Amino acid sequence: MKKFLILTLLTLALFITGCGEDSADNNTLKVMLGSNVVSLDSAQATDLVSFELIADCIDGLTQLDAKGNAIPAIAESYDISEDGKTYTFHLRDANWANGDEVTAEDFVFAWRRHCLESTKYAYIMGAGVANIKNADAVTKKEADPSTLGVSAPNAKTLVVELTAPVSYFPALMTFPAFYPINEKFYNTLAAGTYGTSPETFLSNGAFMLTEYLPGSANIQLKKNDSYWKAENIMLQQLHYQVVSSSDNALTAFKNKTLDLVGIGGNQIASVKGDAELSKNLKIIPTGLLQYLSFNQDPKNHHAGALANVNLRLAISNAIDRESLVNNFVDNGSRATYTAVPLNFAPNAETGKYFAENQQQFSEFVSFDVEKANRFFDAAKAELGQDTFDLEFIYANDGGDTVIKVVQAIKEQIEKNLPGVTLNLQPMPKAEYLDRMTTNSYDIAITNWAPDYDDPMTFLTLWTTEGSEIAEHWSNADYDKIIADCTTGALAANYNARWNAMYDAEKILLENAVIAPLYTNASAYLIDDKAKGVEFHSVAIERVFKNVK
Secondary structure (H helix, E strand, C coil): CHHHHHHHHHHHHHHHHHHHHHHHHCCEEEEEECCCCCCCCCCCCCCHHHHHHHHHHCCCCEEECCCCCEEECCEEEEEECCCCCEEEEEECCCECCCCCECCHHHHHHHHHHHHHHCCCCHHHHCCCCCCECCHHHHHCCCCCHHHCCEEEEECCEEEEEECCCCCCHHHHCCCHHHCCCCHHHHCCCCCCCCCCCHHHCCCCCCEEEEECCCCCCEEEEEECCCCCCHHHCCCCEEEEEECCCHHHHHHHHHCCCCCEEEECHHHHHHHHCCCCHHHHEEEEEEEEEEEEEECCCCCCCCCCHHHCHHHHHHHHHCCCHHHHHHHHHCCCCEECCCCCCCCCCECCCCCCECCCCCCCCCCCCCCCHHHHHHHHHHHHHHHCCCCEEEEEEEECCCCHHHHHHHHHHHHHHHHHCCCEEEEEEEECHHHHHHHHHCCCCCEEEEEECCCCCCCHHHHHHHCCCCCCCCCCCCCHHHHHHHHHHHCCCCCCCHHHHHHHHHHHHHHHHHCCCEEEEEEEEEEEEECCCCCCCEECCCCCCEECCCCC
16 A cells, blocks of 8 residues: 555656646746736726736737737728728638637627627727717617628628728727627627636637636636637647735746736845846836826715815825835836826827826926915815815725825825825725726726827826716816817817817816826736747737747
8 A cells, every 4th residue: 555655646746747847848828917807808898907818819800019010910901991981801711719700790799789888998989089980879879789880791891980080090909899709609698698707708819718717816728729820829828827916926936836927116126136037027118007086076975075176186286206106116117297198109290209298287287295285275265174084995906016005195195285084995806996987986096008009098088978987077178179189170180189189188187187196117027938928008918929
């Protein structure tokens, strides 16, 4: 029995060792996620993590190359009408993982469904973004989905009709909201189950799900041999692990249980002091803007104090953004004083980024305690009260950096504005998003990543009919400028449109609709064996299909 037990243990040890060696040899990449996936349904996804997983598995009409340019994916080519209002996409031969052909009807079905079922991104197909004909009416249930300006004359041709030209339309097609869904497969599923398991999610992209449950910390993908470009995919498996602590992420990288991890400030300093580890460090600028959202609805649960513009301006000007990024974020992120992030949306004629002048709106956004208290005194006089207890919500499963930042903001505000108390309310991301959409918060720390390379991906958020997660603010002058820039008189005049967007941004910031905090950067440790990981500031942050 002892000999048998010893032999069994030796055999087991050899098997485990062999599995480890095989895992290293068969092109498996093990990647950290900073938070859980919200949804793998392209009509319901709201976060970068979900978008990344969807893009791993599904190709849209176009995709991003290593430099961030839109290049053909399922659409092999496309034609644009003279007036810029009609796109005709010619689809390549491609299959879903179950063998079905990817057809133009798959896009028609998905886009109609998005207009009917999407929440946060319902607006993206309508006026101001994609400008697809009748999208807004379909979204509001005022028109039949069949009237949406997208049609399939045949299986390989997709025609899209716009109400106004959209210069960035091909790049917009890289965003998951515009990805196809196999209608025949979808109709076999029980209601509400699409994208909730490997069995209810169908790929046409580089990878396919093999292990996934909503809320799970472990997600596994494997190469999709039916992919139209399968011969170029070197990775055989892609394993994700949710790790919310930077300390744990660093430990996982050191132990080689993860090949790519994101780390925060304290860990970055430690890594930079390690000659070997520092070789694996990569700082990636992103287009993600971190900001405070103020609930301005006078009917909100704390009596609508934040409907007062002077109170909002007081809070915004009492925040030391430089201290936040240097002492609490410390990953290359940059303090930001505009509603459009840094290093994003270059002007086609000058090459300068839209938000290059960070002093442009310093009258309204700065760190100036004296100015903040002038605004605060005005707010107290207008509201007839001297103290304010405000709830400050945040998602506590998005990494430890956000926890440090909200604690620092609380300390700064309460010190610089005596009489204001911020009551921190941590909660899981799903609850946090629900609280924002149901008007159950005072202040929230939130962020937005650009869906396309134009300032409008941010500025349209604050129109009266913008994002569902809004600040309950409405301004007719702001709405008119955005409308003129998207579907109106300025849409085709590049310089006039560019200048008008600054006018809109001024209205936004002088009303302190939000308090911008910083433009995020990401610090990664990447194993030497992983070559070809792509990082983008628009649409999809990380792409792994070209990793070798």
